[in-house]
Structure formats: C-alpha cells, structure tokens
Amino acid sequence: MRKSIRFYRLLLMVGALMILLVTATIIWYLRSDPLISNGLTIYTDPNGNKVYSIQVVNRSKSDIKLQSVKVNGAAIPDHVQLGITFNSSRLVQFLGAETDPNTKVMDLNAASIRPQLSATDMQTIFAGKMNSKKLTPIHYGVIVRYDKEPIQEVTIRYSYLGFTKVKRITHWFDSDENRK
DSSP, rough: HHHHHHHHHHHHHHHHHHHHHHHHHHHHHHHOOEEEEEEEEEOOOOTSOOEEEEEEOOOOOEEESEEEEEETBBOSSSEEEEEEEEEESSOOOOGGOOOOOOOEEEOSSSBBOOOOOHHHHHHHHTTTTTTTTSSOOOEEEEEEOSSOEEEEEEEEEEEEEEEEEEEOOOTOOSSHHHOO
C-alpha cells in the first residue's frame, strides 16, 4: 500500500512539473519577438510613388520565413519583396535602378531571414578574410509600395519555430509627412 502511495505522489509531482514546463514554454513563445524592425528608408520613384524599405533583424537562433505582408490593417500592398544585402555593410535600401549591386531583391518567401551575425563575423567578412565568392547575407529588408493611401502600419506574418507569428510595425510611419 505504501509503495502505491509513493508511486502516485511521484507521478503527481512529475505531472505537475510537466504542466509547469509546458506552460512556461508557451508563455516564452508567446512573449518572444525575434523579428526586430530597426530602420526605414523611403524612395520616391519617377512616378511619385513611395517605396519603403523596412530594415529587419532576426534576433533568434532559428531562421525566420516570411509569409505575407499587409498594410493599414488588411490591405494587400501594390508591391512587396524581400531585400538581402550580401557581403556588404550597406543596409537594404531600394533605389530603383540605383539599388546597390550587393543587394538582391526577390520574392517575399524566396529566402529565410537568418539569425543576425555577430560583430566579429561581420568584421571578418568586411575585411575580406572569408571566401569572397561565398555570398553571406548581412542585412535584410522588406520592400513595400502601397499607392492607395499613406501607410500607417505594416503587418508581417512569419514562421518561427514552425508556428506563425505576427509583427505589427507602426513606429516608422508616425510622421506628418507620411500622413499627407
């Protein structure tokens, strides 16, 4: 009888510990925000349309795969692409035909956003100590054009650790110039 009571107590403690671990993991995942928006550039094309290059950084240790981009809540942008700068310290900045040749612009889901390189790794790449023929992604950006109204919010849906997360970016679009 005593053995069965000890067994049930042990089973209860293991079960409680498992529930606690699962709950802590879920809370950590829901609170994590590995996709960071750390800058914005605006290019006005010859037709007068504004093209926004939103700089993004992956602060996790796993790849992030972009799924979709919406503007101002639920509107589909006129144009959206992923920009990646390879082997260069220049940020992703869309400038039409004048875009840096080290920046490749592609479909939104054509590549994953890799974890941010350490400062030491970047210095090694910039100093040319690594194989210069190997293209190493340094900076990432989401290139968005929406001509119907000024952009107030960009919503990025992405896959992280096999689950979908949503990133809402509003802080770059608060200036009065963008509201005109």
